[in-house]
Amino acid sequence: MVAAPLTTWLLDSDPALRWQVQRDVSHDPPEVWQQTRERVATEGIGARLLALQDADGQWAGGAFFPAGFDFDEVETAGQPWTATTWTLNSLREWGLDAAALRGTAELLAANSRWEYDDLPYWGGEVDCCINSWTVSNGVWLGADVDGIVDWFVEHRLPDGGWNCEWVEGSTRSSFHSTLNALKGLLDYDVATGGTDATRAARHSGEEYLLTRSLFRRLSTGEPVAPWVDHFTNPTRWRYSVLNAAEYFRRKSVFDGTAPDPRMADAIALIRAARQPDGTWIQGDTLPGREWFTVDVPAGEASKWLTLFGIRVLDWWDAYR
Template sequence: MSDQALTTWLLDSDPALRWQVERDLVGEPPEVWEATRAKVATEGFGARLLALQDPDGQWAGGAFFPAGHDFQGGGGQPWSATTWTLNSLREWGLDPAVLRERRTAELLAENSRWEYDDLPYWGGEVDCCINAWTLANGVWLGADVAGIADWFVEHRLPDGGWNCEWVEGSTRSSIHSTLNSLKGLLAHEVATGGTDATREARRSGEEYLLRRGLFRRLTTGEPVAERVSRFTYPMRWFCDVLNASDYFRQAASVDGTAPDPRLAEAIDLVRAARQPDGTWLQSGRDPGLVWFEVDVPAGEPSKWLTLYGTRVLAWWDA
């Protein structure tokens, strides 16, 4: 596709994606992309998820898993419960005022408990990734999640990152847990300014990933997994080089810094995955229950991944 054809193709999309194309790729003025962003609440994917909210503030009757989930059954992780739904709405740019008018934060405080030890929703639990998403969703909705931000300072591992398996005794960080933890800390910092301790924790987690080029084992230099250079949307919890590079793009914008040279190999992998027509292909969606599909099947050009890939390369190449 020509650049114009690619842009036209990307703009022919759900408001959740289109406003980001208008802002980040086309350079439309705020009055244009903000008007599109407002439609997330009334049209398409965002409106569909809003319509599925339970009267008690949850989705699918549960915090991280749907009510009545069979933990012994197969079929993969279900992606329909409250935390995953809030993640999507936040990432799609829904105005949090929509959920604040519904008293969502208050209702979750009253009605939602984690499947782990029946802990209260806005207090978090023991999983780094779950706590990171709860931190980001909490500051977005105006909930008191300062305790979760402090939790990340207290649970940082000696190598500078985090691992959801710390509760099982792990003392080495995970690139996946660390990336998700960093996203939560960045969202907290943007919303509140953070504290000296949380800002320092974010820097150490970034250094953990950068020392590994975002995807390599420090001990052997081998990739953590083949999937690090095969991209999927929705990105969920997995640290691939596109997901991680986009985090560093956002962090650099907040910090006012240039891209770190240690990202170069990861960026090369992002660039290598771009097809001759300028698109990126969906590599395969994670299995598990969803409310509805928001991207194409495996092997087809993905508008979401093309937005992310184009945006990352434009940032790096600038």
């Protein structure tokens, strides 16, 4: 059980967060959290992002980067987070009803092209993470993304996962790319029921992470990098054991399976990061231009990370 003051603190939040707290922490009846979820389109950060949509269906005039973006800025100021894909990711993750974006899928099909080779938006491109987000956003908005799903099945690497650097010749999977690919495939399977091929691809990617305990090198057993227990919101593209555990929680709910015991050490890292007051602390977020700030600065208690941490530990502990 979550302490009452902590629940009260979490509930004092934007509708995009509050409906999830009502559903997953205070366990309010569906009619309560569903009513709050409907407000994402008309109040707070959800409404603010919706109001910034361009007439052609895009945000900031571009698919993955803002129109006219100077790519030297990535080196000096970081990846910008204002363009269409990043904005759709946020709205979808906040629980916006796709009806609020009625017509957007068609507008993007007509007007949006990837910066890579000017490829059509719903056809995807060559980056695993970009393609994964396009699958997730496509099934949410009702676009045809079957071609990208087939691409994932065909581009799985021999060790079972994916790596965005495959175009540079990499044959070893990446934690970041594999988790992002899995999220897109899971969203596809949830929306459509999936296929034998998508389920097999998901299983192999999940095994890639699970055989490594979600954070260890297969060769030495050592943590793959310091970022494995570096928790931030928004996550953007970055891997952490909390981000991965949230994926496996969603997969468990959808597949009707219990948590895999190979996650135990990762869960211990998540539990160890919990503060005495029950919160999780914001880490250093990725730099880059954004429409507006949606969470606290580094070093402060994050309501979003606290929700994610509570949700994962409640799921894990329910099976112990």
